[in-house]
């Protein structure tokens with residue numbers, strides 16, 4: 001019989017372990033990414049965020065915190081998740097291919113001075129890679145959230161934040177933390193306080 005307590009405990013342990021490892025080796029990349037975001041916002045740029053499945057949810061989570069607020073009262077910051085407009089996504093998916101659902105939006109909305117942030121736990125989702133490629137072609141600064149494998153994101157991201165795991169859920173749990181860290185550090189850099 002399955003011992004559900006054991007299963008849940010093992011997943012929690014593994015999540016904690018991956019986060020502990022990330023705290024040891026990943027925080028400098030997070031600070032660099034927060035610097036880039038704060039700098040882009042200060043200069044009038046915006047961030048375009050995209051990913052699939054749970055990473056689409058992470059993209060929307062980040063955009064929501066930036067546009068609305070995180071913990072502090074502060075002015076709205078310009079962020080757009082490219083995962084939310086079903087008319088755009090179905091039209092591109094239907095007429096061209098699902099691989100282009102984010103890249104076409106980057107081509108339409110991305111401007112020099114903006115940041116493109118792709119989220120992929122495998123680093124190999126074609127629509128995320130094509131969008132980062134399109135962003136590079138348009139002169140945007142590119143950033144990625146990925147896992148241990150990194151896939152094609154290594155060569156396409158100016159800053160790449162990697163969660164040290166090969167398991168999608170564990171990687172996503174680190175990405176959730178990174179989303180909140182980015183919001184906290186951007187607030188601190190732009191508005192001088194974090195709580």
Ligand SMILES: O=C(CO)[C@@H](O)[C@H](O)[C@H](O)[C@H](O)COP(=O)(O)O
Pocket residue numbers: 052053054055119120121122123124125128168169172
């Ligand atoms: O949330 C999960 C699994 O935890 C899934 O929805 C997962 O995000 C989807 O399978 C994605 O399509 C995976 O894409 P990627 O992270 O490899 O780019």
Ligand SMILES: [Zn+2]
Pocket residue numbers: 054168169172
């Ligand atoms: Zn998930």
